[in-house]
Amino acid sequence: MTRELMISWFLLIAGGIGLVVLSATSEKGVGTIYVKPVPAANQVQTWTETQRTDSAAVFSPYRTAGVWLAAFLTLAVFSYLYKDNVFYKLAESMIVGVSAGYYLVANFWDSIVALLMTELTPQLVRNWALPSLSETKTVDPWFLVPLVLSLFLFCRFVPRLSWLARWPLAFVVGTFAGLRLVSILDADFISQIRSTIVPLIVLTNGSFNVWASIRNLGLLLSVVTCLAYFFFSVPHQGLFGKVSRVGVWVLMITFGASFAFTVMGRITLLTRRFEFLFIDWLRLIDP
Amino acid sequence: MRNVVPLVIAFVAGVTMMLALFVPVLQPLQERASVWFIILAAIAFLIGGTNLLLHHARKIAQQEAGWGFSAVTLVSFFITVFVGLAKWGVPPSDAYPNHPWSGNYITEGAPLWWLYQYIIDPVTSTMFALLSFYVASAAYRAFRAKNTEAMILLGTAFIVLLGRCSAGTFLTSWVPESLEALTFPGATAVIMAVFTTAGQRAIMIGISLGVAAISLRIILGLDRSYLGADE
Amino acid sequence: MRQVSKLLVAISFTASMWSNGAVAAPRPATDVTVTDRPNDAGTGLIVKWTLSPDDEESAGANRVVVYQIFRQVNGKPSEEPVAKLNAGNNEYSDSNCQSDAHYQYEVVAVAEDGETSAIATHAERIRPVVQWFDSSRTWVAVIVIFVCAAVIICTELAKHGWSTYVRPIAGLTAIDEAVGRATEMGRPMLFVPGIMDLDEIETVAGLTILSHVGEKAAVYDTPVEVPTARSLVMTAAREALEGAYLAAGRTEGFDEDRVYYVTDEQFGYVAAVCGWMSREKPAACFYLGKFFAESLVLAETGNACGAIQLAGTAESAQLPFFVAACDYTLIGEELFAASAYLSGEPQQLGTLKGQDVGKVLAVVLLVCGSLLATGAMISGRDSLAGRAHDYLMVHVLNKGVGG
Numbered sequence: 001m002t003r004e005l006m007i008s009w010f011l012l013i014a015g016g017i018g019l020v021v022l023s024a025t026s027e028k029g030v031g032t033i034y035v036k037p038v039p040a041a042n043q044v045q046t047w048t049e050t051q052r053t054d055s056a057a058v059f060s061p062y063r064t065a066g067v068w069l070a071a072f073l074t075l076a077v078f079s080y081l082y083k084d085n086v087f088y089k090l091a092e093s094m095i096v097g098v099s100a101g102y103y104l105v106a107n108f109w110d111s112i113v114a115l116l117m118t119e120l121t122p123q124l125v126r127n128w129a130l131p132s133l134s135e136t137k138t139v140d141p142w143f144l145v146p147l148v149l150s151l152f153l154f155c156r157f158v159p160r161l162s163w164l165a166r167w168p169l170a171f172v173v174g175t176f177a178g179l180r181l182v183s184i185l186d187a188d189f190i191s192q193i194r195s196t197i198v199p200l201i202v203l204t205n206g207s208f209n210v211w212a213s214i215r216n217l218g219l220l221l222s223v224v225t226c227l228a229y230f231f232f233s234v235p236h237q238g239l240f241g242k243v244s245r246v247g248v249w250v251l252m253i254t255f256g257a258s259f260a261f262t263v264m265g266r267i268t269l270l271t272r273r274f275e276f277l278f279i280d281w282l283r284l285i286d287p
Numbered sequence: 288m289r290n291v292v293p294l295v296i297a298f299v300a301g302v303t304m305m306l307a308l309f310v311p312v313l314q315p316l317q318e319r320a321s322v323w324f325i326i327l328a329a330i331a332f333l334i335g336g337t338n339l340l341l342h343h344a345r346k347i348a349q350q351e352a353g354w355g356f357s358a359v360t361l362v363s364f365f366i367t368v369f370v371g372l373a374k375w376g377v378p379p380s381d382a383y384p385n386h387p388w389s390g391n392y393i394t395e396g397a398p399l400w401w402l403y404q405y406i407i408d409p410v411t412s413t414m415f416a417l418l419s420f421y422v423a424s425a426a427y428r429a430f431r432a433k434n435t436e437a438m439i440l441l442g443t444a445f446i447v448l449l450g451r452c453s454a455g456t457f458l459t460s461w462v463p464e465s466l467e468a469l470t471f472p473g474a475t476a477v478i479m480a481v482f483t484t485a486g487q488r489a490i491m492i493g494i495s496l497g498v499a500a501i502s503l504r505i506i507l508g509l510d511r512s513y514l515g516a517d518e
Numbered sequence: 519m520r521q522v523s524k525l526l527v528a529i530s531f532t533a534s535m536w537s538n539g540a541v542a543a544p545r546p547a548t549d550v551t552v553t554d555r556p557n558d559a560g561t562g563l564i565v566k567w568t569l570s571p572d573d574e575e576s577a578g579a580n581r582v583v584v585y586q587i588f589r590q591v592n593g594k595p596s597e598e599p600v601a602k603l604n605a606g607n608n609e610y611s612d613s614n615c616q617s618d619a620h621y622q623y624e625v626v627a628v629a630e631d632g633e634t635s636a637i638a639t640h641a642e643r644i645r646p647v648v649q650w651f652d653s654s655r656t657w658v659a660v661i662v663i664f665v666c667a668a669v670i671i672c673t674e675l676a677k678h679g680w681s682t683y684v685r686p687i688a689g690l691t692a693i694d695e696a697v698g699r700a701t702e703m704g705r706p707m708l709f710v711p712g713i714m715d716l717d718e719i720e721t722v723a724g725l726t727i728l729s730h731v732g733e734k735a736a737v738y739d740t741p742v743e744v745p746t747a748r749s750l751v752m753t754a755a756r757e758a759l760e761g762a763y764l765a766a767g768r769t770e771g772f773d774e775d776r777v778y779y780v781t782d783e784q785f786g787y788v789a790a791v792c793g794w795m796s797r798e799k800p801a802a803c804f805y806l807g808k809f810f811a812e813s814l815v816l817a818e819t820g821n822a823c824g825a826i827q828l829a830g831t832a833e834s835a836q837l838p839f840f841v842a843a844c845d846y847t848l849i850g851e852e853l854f855a856a857s858a859y860l861s862g863e864p865q866q867l868g869t870l871k872g873q874d875v876g877k878v879l880a881v882v883l884l885v886c887g888s889l890l891a892t893g894a895m896i897s898g899r900d901s902l903a904g905r906a907h908d909y910l911m912v913h914v915l916n917k918g919v920g921g
Contacts, residue, residue: 101367174297178304226489254486256443335749497854
């Protein structure tokens, strides 16, 4: 048995013993979830999570098992930081299967039923799943177009007809190429130029404001040097090369600042997972 | 030859959408195109789902390394799809109690909700949380690079990090107010107001031109690799 | 019917006024005008009126609290008001019109006690007009046409022998190195075309680079693994890669199963890809498309595997992580230029020149605009520089319009 395996077994056994002892001795209960009934007009009983001390609280083995599974999966993913292992692989395989299934379900109810079937078979959908749909809703035959295009995608599995699968791809790519071409020139090109146009001499209450003027000049020159870096047609040599070099430095400052901003946000994500483990699961810390 | 019709489709669709932003009568087409795309992508999911099934089923059938995990994937997938499509455990909505299928598929307490709450959410959140470790390792490696660009990037990150917390304010609290730009918070403000703003704007201007050019190449049929070979 | 009910209401209130000594109805709004809403498809009309003289505090109990707008469509009146606007408002924009119908609007002022004024209306029925061009976007159209014309003209000039010099882009020249490295080490390559769908231009840009990478990989018989997060992208990636293998004359080397769908869920996809990377240890990793927070997870995992990494995205929030963690990064516009650069075709390289013309336009607008802004600051808004600056900002660059 290698040292690594010995340490792994030791950690597992010690952790297991610790959990057993904590579960037996903890007053708050380790990873226990309580629920209370929710009054509903439709006579069907539903439950929502509540505190243990709530008078209507009932222990929920269903959600308690869920919390324990979530804690196990959290630790399994964290174990990937050390190296790939069987627990991470298990978590990975579960997330792929469950999330793919979830998105299939979401696509079916939110897109196929709510967007396509409501247009092609409104009465059927109204009687079945969406009773809030207007009674006067009529069939829109134009929605046969996306249905037919989608079916063309399946032609890829028929060798003689596989070329038909390109039609929906061309439709999607062409449509959004046209949409994005104009919208991005409006939203990014024009609006960014508009925001960058600033006076190079700033007067505040009639007198020359040195710092504001230098700031505005710096802003304009920085944008111009960065744009020089992105020039493709001119070799980056000589004076132009020096200008584009300054542009690279401005970009590096931009990336450094963005990096710093993001670091603090990422630490918050970690603290949230620790909160789940130590508060919601182990109940070691009072929230 | 077989790419001729798709190229025509791409051209017509692209030009129509370009015009739709200027011709009021065509403007509703934009929203319609977006809805059609959502439907197309949703139905296309069946292809992806089938591919997922076949990919893992083949691994199980051929007993490739790690086939047990493929079995876990398939079982998880089928259970999720079944409870979701059948709206198992989902009560009817309060407004329509006589319509058993009227409830929201992700209602609290339903099995699909349980799968999302206790499998999808914790795993994705924890993967997200790994970023805090990766940020540190990326910063360490970049610092070791020792070229001018890396030094500027890390130096700026250092200044901005300190400038946004009380430690940075404390460290340069002795600097007189007239030289505020030399303090960590002051330098951070200058970096954000001038250089970061300039860099972001230049990147966005460049991206907009790049998107415009590649979109035009696609519409005109110059760029057609997404269609595969022209047989 | 509505007129009769209003008359009955008026009579009963008048009777109660006599018994209680209460007040008369508020005075109506005046000067009701209806005009066609500009820049639409004949779906909008704008109703304006002069406020009722009783629309003020001093009107006391007669004070108007709300204006009700009634509409007649082709002479058929509506039972209920189509809009209710609080006092003080003198304009209503009706967006539910049709270009082949005639409309008449009536404005009724309503006091706090429910008393309604006489009806105020306009002289003639009006029909909305269809505008065939949104004139508020004229300058946007000019700029779009300029940029597109620049790209097309440069493409045509390149076809006819104009210089197609393009400066070297480090990341793209490294593709050969990456493929060669993978071939020597006998390890696969990983290509991630982003995590978004085919409606994103970055994804399309990534797929066009995939075809170039695939062609090189086909020549050296180096496997390329392409896990995707969207089914449509999987379909398009298979088409692109199969086409690449066909172009390289190595159709038999194409393995469709190496391009597969994982899951739509962002971090579920990342978990699977990182797991694959840890096990298969790719020699080269390409991340080209639209990425979000998962960019750093992928790049750091690739580093841990010792892979050479090339990344490119237009998401400026993710660029710092790619720059810090990858060997080569295509920054923003370089990602979109990559497919033209790699193709080497004069026509495509010409489009890069067109992009540069666009950048020249941007610099000219920036410099001229800033000089005009400086002149406006010194000479005042009413000077020539001030007026030119205002025109540039409000009309040309759409500041005053919701564009």
